Each structure stands twice: as C-alpha cells, then as structure tokens.
Amino acid sequence: MLSAHLGTIVGSEHVSIAKEAIAVAPADAAQAAAVLRFANDNGLPVSPVGGATKKGWGNPVSSKITLHTHRMNALLEHTWQDMTCTVQAGCPWSSMQAALARHGQFVALDPLWPDHATVGGVMATNDSGTLRLKYGGLRDLIIGMTVVLADGTIARTGGKVVKNVAGYDLHKLMIGAFGTLGLTTEITFRLHSLPVSSQSFTLLSQTVEPLGDLLLQLIDSHLSAQSIQLRIVGDSFGLDIQLGALPEVLKEQSSLLLEMAKKAKLSVEEASNEVWNSRHLLFADANGFTIKATMLPSDIARFTSMAHGFGGTAVTQATGIMTAFLPEGREEAILQLRREFTGSGGSLVILQQPANGSVDLLDPPSNSFPLMQKIKQQFDPNRILNPGVFLGGI
Amino acid sequence: MLSSVILAELTSAVGADGIIVGQNQLHTYECDGLAALRTIPAAVVLPRSTAEVQTVVKICARHRIPFVARGAGTGLSGGALPAAGGIVISFSRMTRILDVDIPNQRITVEPGVINNHVTQRVSPHGYFYAPDPSSQTVCTIGGNVAENSGGAHCLKYGFTTTHVLGLEVVLPTGELVSFGASTLDAPGYDLAGVFVGSEGTLGVATSVTLRIAKKPETVQVLLAAFDSIAAAGQTVSDIIAAAILPAAMEIMDRLSIRAAEASVHPNYPDAEALLLVEVDGSAIEVETQMQQVRSLCKTNGAWEDRLAQSERERMLVWKGRKAAFAAAGRIAPNYIVQDGVIPRTKLPVILEEIGRMAEEAGLLVSNVFHAGDGNLHPIVLYNASIPGQEEIAVDLSMRILHRCVDHGGSITGEHGVGKEKQQAMGYMYSEPDLDTMQRVRCAFDPQQIANPDKLFPRPRLCGEKTGPYQLHPLEREGTAEYF
Structure with missing residues (x-):
C-alpha cells in the first residue's frame, strides 16, 4: 500500500522495501516534496540518507521511510568566473571537487570520507577538517540553498552571490541540523582557488607543552598556515603544519617555521600528506567511542594531553575542534571529559559509540534549547523529519 | 502615547535619567541614516546593563509595545526607524569592552561599542577587527550585528557573521539566552548564524563575542x-x-x-x-x-x-x-544610495543598463562599488525641490535593484532591507521563501513586537494556518529549466 503510493510519486523502480523502512529515491525537489507531504499527512517518520557514511551519528531513529538523495547528484552550475557553484545534495563530495578542479577551484573544506559522503550529508552534520583554519567552516562557505520542508513547501534561501543580506540566513539553521528542519536538495557554495603549492611538516615531542606553545605562536604569526593540528602519536605528541602559498613565498615561510621550531628546541621533519588523514583513523573501531569536542586554542595542549591520559587517541585542529577515540568501557572518562570541556566554555558530542554504549550523545541542552524546540515546532510540527536524532531529542 | 502606568514601569526599569519622553528630544530618534522616513517614538530608554534591557523588553512584551534597538543610527535602510507608539532602546550607555583574549583572538563587547574602538583596543597586540563599514568611526557593533555589516575588506575577511562567535540575547519574550560560544560549533542549531543580520526582528543582543584577526605584515x-x-x-x-x-x-x-x-x-x-x-x-x-x-x-x-x-x-x-x-551632496542637493549585488561577471551589463535607465529617467547616477564581490552602490542624484523628482528617483533606484535580482543577484549586500526595501523582498523571494523565514520569526517573536513591519513585504500571523499548499515557482517551471 505505502510502497505503491510512494511508487506513484517517484516511480516504482525507485522504491524498495527494506526490513524496517521503505527506501525511496526522488528525482528532484518536487518529488521529494511530494514524498514529505505524504509522510507528513500520514505521520510517517522520514530519514534522509546521502552516502550513509555517518549513519550512526546522532540518536537512533526508527523511520518508516528512508529518503535517498543519490538521484539528485548533479553539479548544476559552476560559474567559475564568479567563483560559485550550485550542486545537488546527493552529489558525492569528491565528484563535485573533481569537476570544480577543472577550473582550478574547490569548496575549501576537507570532510571525512569524501569519496562516499554526499554534499548534503556533509552539510547536515556540519563536518569540517583541517582547512577550516584558513577558509572557515560550512557556515562561511554556503551562500544559498533549496530546502523542502516537512509539509512539502519548497523554499529558497540566500542566493548565488557571495555578498547578500536580504532576509534571514536560513541556510545557517540547516547546517548541522541533522535534517531535522528540512531536506536540503541544492546547495550554492562560494569557491576558492586551489592552493598553488603547499608543504607539510611534523614536529614531534615527548611532552605536549612545547607543541601547544608553538601552536599558539603560529596562529599569532604571519605564517600562512592553511592547516595545523596537534596529534597523539603513540606515547608522544606531534604537531602537523601545512603551509600553502605561492612557491617563492613558501620557501621564505618554511625557513621562518624552521627558525621558530629551533628556538623551541623542537625537531622538524617534512611530512607526507597522509598526516592530514589521521582524523579518519579514529572512526575505524566501532567497539569504542569517537567524540567531537570543542575548546579554545589555548586549551588544546591541555585537553589533548588529558585525552591521552584516558588512553585515547586524538587529533585536535588549531581552531579548537578535537576528534578523539576512546576504547570501550571508558564511559566514566567521557563523562569527566565532558565536564572539563563544558567547564571551559566548550562542548563534547559523541559521534559514534558501541552498540551497547550508554552515554548521552550530546551535551545537556543550553538555555537556548526551548527556542530550538520552538523552531523545530514551526518547521516540522508533526515531527516527521529524523525525529529524536538531534540534541535533547529534537 | 504610553499610559502613565507603563511610563512608570519603564522609569523604574532604567531610572529617571534613563528615559526620554520630551517631544524635542524624541526628534533626535525619529530616523536613522535613511532620513526620508521619520516616526517619532513614544519613548526612548537608555539602559546601562543587560538586566535593564531585559526588564524593558519584558515590559514591552507584557503590554505588546513594539520596540527597536538603536546603536549610532547610521543605518541606511531605515532599520532603526521607530514604530509609531513604540519604544527605542538606545545602546549609547552600554559601551564597555568586557573581555579581551589575545591568545585566543577573541573580544567580548557590549553592543554600544563603536566598531573602530574594537580595532583600537586590540591594535597594540597586532590585531584588528575586520568588518569595516564606511561608517566605522561611529557605527556600533550592535548595529553591525543587526545588519550583518560588510565593508570594503569583506572580500577577503568576510562579513560580520564570519566574526561573531557568540551572543547574549534578550528575546522578544524577555528571556535571556546565549547563542554560539567562544568555541566553535556549539551543539544545537546555529542560532547565532540566523540572528546576525536579522535586523532587530528576533531580539536584542546585549553582549557580543567577536573574532579578531592578525594585522597583516x-x-x-x-x-x-x-x-x-x-x-x-x-x-x-x-x-x-x-x-x-x-x-x-x-x-x-x-x-x-x-x-x-x-x-x-x-x-x-x-x-x-x-x-x-x-x-x-x-x-x-x-x-x-x-x-x-x-x-x-x-x-x-x-x-x-x-x-x-x-x-x-x-x-x-x-x-x-x-x-x-557624503560627497554626492557636492553635486546634487539630494541623493539615494542603493546597495544591489550582481554576480561579478554581470558588471559591464548592469552598468550599461543603469546608464540607460538613468538617461530615460532624466537623472544622474554615480557609481561606487565593491567590485570584487559585485556589490554596487549606485547613487541616484536628484533635487527634491523639483516637484515629482523624488518619486522618479525612488522608482529608478528600486528598478535598479530589480535588475540586480534579474541578473541572479540581491537587493542588498550590506545595508539591509529595513523599511526601505520591504517590497523588493517580494521581488527577490517567492511567497514560500518568505513564509519559511517568517516561521523563524514566529519561533522567536510570536507577538511580533521586535522591530515590526520591517524586512518582510507583509507580516504573517503566528499560529496562522498557511493555507493550501502552493506550488513554488521552481515546481511550476519544472526544476529542469531552473538553471
């Protein structure tokens, strides 16, 4: 019955029945709107799915319908002279970047699993990597969106120009909302030129303090570092730095960096680009906990060392975003870390935990939580969009 | 006019020296940088603290009195224009710099702090505050937050929203809440992101944590x-x-x-x-x-x-x-500054069009623009003492904005919609787009007392059923033809 009706919307060949939910794959925003309208009228919970690389993130949701975006996978427009592009949500991140690279441009963000993760999924989870230091996060890179609301309303927000203050920045609400406010079908990005040349270095130390001090010196310096991260390497620590600039500038900057390291009595070695994938490794073991924690840059050394003390492995960006892995059975340690982070103005969110894990995924709601509930109520009064996946059960 | 009971409540909230009700003094607050539009407010309050702001907003909420926050009043779109019978909350006494954290490149200020004072405060440490509207020596951070102000240097450094990390906000219901944090990615919806640039329609910020940038070598x-x-x-x-x-x-x-x-x-x-x-x-x-x-x-x-x-x-x-x-005043008695945006590549086309439209209207238009990001500031010059010329100038400036939208751009890049461009919002966005924005408004301000009758072409009653489903223009056209 249900699947037959959904078949009339998207074509029966794009509906399949899985164990717990019916999978539908709309061709465009209009079909997606019809699916959501139907689900909304009948109170059927819907979970949007892109590349399913981060499916375990957030609270578990039991949906009746999974809405797959893989048919909406086109790069619709790349106006390279204006340095913007519009892409459909189901486009894999790497496919988009490959197309943009033909004109020497890219969306300046390095998310997890780019070959499989979709543009929409990266947006909904607000993923970001080391490039955030130089280029900002998705909130700085997304300039417009098309969103389908729970009742089937299709709305456009922002536009195709980088500078635009007409109306509310609704797309900022969608970023990191785990699909709880609407299904994003198209995204317009501002683009950057691909760096002409870059060079990576690693500094190793038995103790974390000299690396933490150098990190603060680097962000206070005139070096054009595009990525900086502090990493736990076995029993010691590593500070990775990537300089990106014109070739003639790069030479000068490298020698400045070597000088700073020498002064701090730290040895420097050239690093391969592999070090920038260290974050991915922290998700490899599904029997443990993978967390995202935020802190001020001046707390990076202290907290990275603390994670190490609890038997964890961690990579912390100079922007103050840490990804860490703790082995199973470390619930107490995670709760203690959460108290430490929130006590210092940061936060701790669990991205992945063992099937029998029992820690609340998200921080206790802040004083703006009631307002978040009201926004959810306005956008999705029947709670059909990924209900419960988000902070405080939104 | 406010009743004596309400006036007494307001006076007890901010003290006798913190409230203005004299007609002559109220004239100072009747307009902002868009001087063509004027409304004398019922009262102006000058709070000294977050607690006083909160008390004032609670009074407004209880009696359903419209209010608007005001910084230096330099806005160019009528954003700080008072509502008839409404209250102006002036931030001229909340000018403290609350915290400076150089190692973490953050500064926390009250909304009445002048934009340029932020840079002056951190300059000895080799830092600056990047957003630099032309009015930066007088305009305030609170106003910058409301308008998501830009400036010449946002091509490289981004807009106000790029630099706001956290906010303390009094909601139109009187509740005090925090958005964002000094750290990135505070859990939950990005409320700071939607608040910045909301032109005072979602509440009043009472403290703002900003990112500062290293001064270039x-x-x-x-x-x-x-x-x-x-x-x-x-x-x-x-x-x-x-x-x-x-x-x-x-x-x-x-x-x-x-x-x-x-x-x-x-x-x-x-x-x-x-x-x-x-x-x-x-x-x-x-x-x-x-x-x-x-x-x-x-x-x-x-x-x-x-x-x-x-x-x-x-x-x-x-x-x-x-x-x-300001120099436009040297070549014409009156002028309108507009603020359209076009994709950069459309620059030659739009300039030719503006030239033609100006000629047809019999007026002169001078142009200055942030060329890197396609933000045009056509200045329509006219003489208000010639009957009918002001209407022709207003009409021309709006038609220029419409052409910007036709080219895939926007009606405002940094000045805001305010009172001036409400109707143009209806040209840029379709009904469902505007209705979706108003859902946010309803979540924040169900009584619609925070800077009412601005930004949107018409208000939407909160709690109102939105009526039968309407096709989005994209759907009518078929999404395939959209691009």
Whole structure:
C-alpha cells in the first residue's frame, strides 16, 4: 500500500522495501516534496540518507521511510568566473571537487570520507577538517540553498552571490541540523582557488607543552598556515603544519617555521600528506567511542594531553575542534571529559559509540534549547523529519 | 502615547535619567541614516546593563509595545526607524569592552561599542577587527550585528557573521539566552548564524563575542586610472582569475571621483574610472601579487597607477572612497544610495543598463562599488525641490535593484532591507521563501513586537494556518529549466 503510493510519486523502480523502512529515491525537489507531504499527512517518520557514511551519528531513529538523495547528484552550475557553484545534495563530495578542479577551484573544506559522503550529508552534520583554519567552516562557505520542508513547501534561501543580506540566513539553521528542519536538495557554495603549492611538516615531542606553545605562536604569526593540528602519536605528541602559498613565498615561510621550531628546541621533519588523514583513523573501531569536542586554542595542549591520559587517541585542529577515540568501557572518562570541556566554555558530542554504549550523545541542552524546540515546532510540527536524532531529542 | 502606568514601569526599569519622553528630544530618534522616513517614538530608554534591557523588553512584551534597538543610527535602510507608539532602546550607555583574549583572538563587547574602538583596543597586540563599514568611526557593533555589516575588506575577511562567535540575547519574550560560544560549533542549531543580520526582528543582543584577526605584515594599495569602467571591471575579473584574493577591490566612476575630489581632495587622477586594489599579507607575498596586479592593470589599458605603501598614503587613497556617499551632496542637493549585488561577471551589463535607465529617467547616477564581490552602490542624484523628482528617483533606484535580482543577484549586500526595501523582498523571494523565514520569526517573536513591519513585504500571523499548499515557482517551471 505505502510502497505503491510512494511508487506513484517517484516511480516504482525507485522504491524498495527494506526490513524496517521503505527506501525511496526522488528525482528532484518536487518529488521529494511530494514524498514529505505524504509522510507528513500520514505521520510517517522520514530519514534522509546521502552516502550513509555517518549513519550512526546522532540518536537512533526508527523511520518508516528512508529518503535517498543519490538521484539528485548533479553539479548544476559552476560559474567559475564568479567563483560559485550550485550542486545537488546527493552529489558525492569528491565528484563535485573533481569537476570544480577543472577550473582550478574547490569548496575549501576537507570532510571525512569524501569519496562516499554526499554534499548534503556533509552539510547536515556540519563536518569540517583541517582547512577550516584558513577558509572557515560550512557556515562561511554556503551562500544559498533549496530546502523542502516537512509539509512539502519548497523554499529558497540566500542566493548565488557571495555578498547578500536580504532576509534571514536560513541556510545557517540547516547546517548541522541533522535534517531535522528540512531536506536540503541544492546547495550554492562560494569557491576558492586551489592552493598553488603547499608543504607539510611534523614536529614531534615527548611532552605536549612545547607543541601547544608553538601552536599558539603560529596562529599569532604571519605564517600562512592553511592547516595545523596537534596529534597523539603513540606515547608522544606531534604537531602537523601545512603551509600553502605561492612557491617563492613558501620557501621564505618554511625557513621562518624552521627558525621558530629551533628556538623551541623542537625537531622538524617534512611530512607526507597522509598526516592530514589521521582524523579518519579514529572512526575505524566501532567497539569504542569517537567524540567531537570543542575548546579554545589555548586549551588544546591541555585537553589533548588529558585525552591521552584516558588512553585515547586524538587529533585536535588549531581552531579548537578535537576528534578523539576512546576504547570501550571508558564511559566514566567521557563523562569527566565532558565536564572539563563544558567547564571551559566548550562542548563534547559523541559521534559514534558501541552498540551497547550508554552515554548521552550530546551535551545537556543550553538555555537556548526551548527556542530550538520552538523552531523545530514551526518547521516540522508533526515531527516527521529524523525525529529524536538531534540534541535533547529534537 | 504610553499610559502613565507603563511610563512608570519603564522609569523604574532604567531610572529617571534613563528615559526620554520630551517631544524635542524624541526628534533626535525619529530616523536613522535613511532620513526620508521619520516616526517619532513614544519613548526612548537608555539602559546601562543587560538586566535593564531585559526588564524593558519584558515590559514591552507584557503590554505588546513594539520596540527597536538603536546603536549610532547610521543605518541606511531605515532599520532603526521607530514604530509609531513604540519604544527605542538606545545602546549609547552600554559601551564597555568586557573581555579581551589575545591568545585566543577573541573580544567580548557590549553592543554600544563603536566598531573602530574594537580595532583600537586590540591594535597594540597586532590585531584588528575586520568588518569595516564606511561608517566605522561611529557605527556600533550592535548595529553591525543587526545588519550583518560588510565593508570594503569583506572580500577577503568576510562579513560580520564570519566574526561573531557568540551572543547574549534578550528575546522578544524577555528571556535571556546565549547563542554560539567562544568555541566553535556549539551543539544545537546555529542560532547565532540566523540572528546576525536579522535586523532587530528576533531580539536584542546585549553582549557580543567577536573574532579578531592578525594585522597583516604588509599592506599596499594600488590606484589605477582607466578610460572606461568596462576596462576597470575586466581588470577585476582578471585579478580573480589569476587566483589572487586582494583584501579589497573598489571601482569609482567619473561622477563619484569628481564628487570625492570636490569634497575631501584625495588628489585622484581625472579618469573615467578608478580601480583601488589593496593587497595584504607577508612582504614577499604582497610584492609578488602586486606586480601581477600592476601588469594586469597595464594590459587592460591603465594609463596611470600609483602605489600607496605608507600608512599615510593609503589613508589618503581610501579617504576619497570612504567619503563617496557624503560627497554626492557636492553635486546634487539630494541623493539615494542603493546597495544591489550582481554576480561579478554581470558588471559591464548592469552598468550599461543603469546608464540607460538613468538617461530615460532624466537623472544622474554615480557609481561606487565593491567590485570584487559585485556589490554596487549606485547613487541616484536628484533635487527634491523639483516637484515629482523624488518619486522618479525612488522608482529608478528600486528598478535598479530589480535588475540586480534579474541578473541572479540581491537587493542588498550590506545595508539591509529595513523599511526601505520591504517590497523588493517580494521581488527577490517567492511567497514560500518568505513564509519559511517568517516561521523563524514566529519561533522567536510570536507577538511580533521586535522591530515590526520591517524586512518582510507583509507580516504573517503566528499560529496562522498557511493555507493550501502552493506550488513554488521552481515546481511550476519544472526544476529542469531552473538553471
């Protein structure tokens, strides 16, 4: 019955029945709107799915319908002279970047699993990597969106120009909302030129303090570092730095960096680009906990060392975003870390935990939580969009 | 008029010296930088603290009195225009810098702090606050937050929203809440993101945590003179295509050059078009990039280029540009500054169109623009004492905005919608788009008392059923034809 009706919307060949939910794959925003309208009228919970690389993130949701975006996978427009592009949500991140690279441009963000993760999924989870230091996060890179609301309303927000203050920045609400406010079908990005040349270095130390001090010196310096991260390497620590600039500038900057390291009595070695994938490794073991924690840059050394003390492995960006892995059975340690982070103005969110894990995924709601509930109520009064996946059960 | 009971409540909230009700004094608050629109408020309050702001907003909520927050009143779209019978909450007494954290590159200020004072405070440490609207020596951070202000340097450094990390906000219901944090990615919806640029319609910020930026090691400004705007515009495109990201790129046309010259004497060359390019970074980086920029200027026919290297030389070059709006007063008794945005590549087309439309309307339009990001500031010149000319000027300025939208741009890049461009919002966005924005409004301000009757072409009753489902224009057209 249900699947037959959904078949009339998207074509029966794009509906399949899985164990717990019916999978539908709309061709465009209009079909997606019809699916959501139907689900909304009948109170059927819907979970949007892109590349399913981060499916375990957030609270578990039991949906009746999974809405797959893989048919909406086109790069619709790349106006390279204006340095913007519009892409459909189901486009894999790497496919988009490959197309943009033909004109020497890219969306300046390095998310997890780019070959499989979709543009929409990266947006909904607000993923970001080391490039955030130089280029900002998705909130700085997304300039417009098309969103389908729970009742089937299709709305456009922002536009195709980088500078635009007409109306509310609704797309900022969608970023990191785990699909709880609407299904994003198209995204317009501002683009950057691909760096002409870059060079990576690693500094190793038995103790974390000299690396933490150098990190603060680097962000206070005139070096054009595009990525900086502090990493736990076995029993010691590593500070990775990537300089990106014109070739003639790069030479000068490298020698400045070597000088700073020498002064701090730290040895420097050239690093391969592999070090920038260290974050991915922290998700490899599904029997443990993978967390995202935020802190001020001046707390990076202290907290990275603390994670190490609890038997964890961690990579912390100079922007103050840490990804860490703790082995199973470390619930107490995670709760203690959460108290430490929130006590210092940061936060701790669990991205992945063992099937029998029992820690609340998200921080206790802040004083703006009631307002978040009201926004959810306005956008999705029947709670059909990924209900419960988000902070405080939104 | 407010009842004596309400006036007594307000007086007890802010003290007798914190409330203005005298007609003569109230005139000061009847308009902002858009002086054509004026409404005398019922009262002005001057709170000293977050607690006082909260008490005032609670009084407003209880009695359903509209209110608007006001910084320096320099806004150009009527954002701080009072509502009839409403209250103005002036932030002229909340001007404290609350916290400076240099290692973490953050500063927390009260909303009445002047934009330029933030830079002055952190400058000894080698930092600056990047958003730099032309009014930066007087405009306040609270106003910048409301309008998501930009400035010449946002091409490289981003807008106010890029630099706001956290906010303390009094909601229109009187609740005090925090959005964002000093750290990134606070869990939950990005409420700071939607609040910045909401033009006072979602509440009142009482404290703002900002990101500050490292002052570049070297800054150079090039001033190049061209025989046509098209050649200057082409140079901008070539610079971008060469993967150079200057800190700022500005173009002025003949009319605005003459006005600036008459007003602040920056000693500009007498050209059809001037291009200002500011490049910053490490010394060697600036050297290399400036060489490229100069050669691109030459290729496009620049017949004079001047490189300003010292602080004093740079200030002089910028002085003329920053005075461009006020200088328009030298060539016409009245003028309207507009704020359209177009994709950069549409620059030659829109300028030709503006020229034609101006000619048809029998008016002069001078142009200054942030060329790097396609943000145009056409200045429509007119004489209000000639009957009917003001109407023609307003109509022309709105039609220019419509053309910007037609080219895939926006009706405002940094001045905000306010009262001035409410109707143009209906041209840029469809009904479902606006309705979706109003859902946010309803979540924040169900009584619609925070800066009402602004931003949207018409209000939406909160709790109202939105009526039968309507096709979005995209659907009617079929999404395939959309691009």
